[in-house]
Amino acid sequence: MKLTEAMTPTKHPRSTWLGIYQNVLFCQVLNMQQITRCPWVGEQPIYIDYHDKEWGKPEFDSQKLFEKICLEGQQAGLSWITVLKKRESYRVAFHQFDPKKIATMTALDIDDCMKNAGLIRHRAKLEAIVKNAKAYLEMEKCGENFSDFIWSFVNHKPIVNDVPDLRTVPAKTEASKALSKALKKRGFVFVGETTCYAFMQSMGLVDDHLNDCPCKTR
Structure with missing residues (x-):
């Protein structure tokens, strides 16, 4: 008809x-x-929402950047969606990623976290968040703004890469190597070169959306 x-x-x-x-x-x-999204997104609504609303969007808030570098460290050896599904549990367990509050957490607090099924129960990874919070506060104490520090590795301007397909996306770059080295020097842990590049992609320091993805910076 x-x-x-x-x-x-x-x-x-x-x-x-x-x-x-x-x-x-x-x-x-x-x-x-x-709609042609980046092929890694798949069909799960939580991942589609993350891709469309967060991934690759420039973020300049220091606490949000801190949260993400910590969560990227939790991903090590796992898929990001595993962490994404547990993100809200991490926010509750780690005081909405307030570095000052996290820095006061004790071994007993980590013991409690190890019993929390909403978290990845890997003690070294959980302890890393506390260590990173202390490193973050030490940077502040020395007059370093975390956001300014992070964005300095791309000269404070997002890098929009030419990405015709996923095969052209690197696992790490000279910038992520430099960021990893600088973070480790300041006391951060679980911040390897590949982890740092994934962080840079997700926080919009680099735009690695495929060229035909609607979320690509034009």
């Missing part, structure tokens, strides 16, 4: 409008399918 025909009054208006509604839904589905 043509759409114009469907709009003509009939003896069965309910079925007619149902047909129109189904056509509209079908078109919406087609439009959704035409």
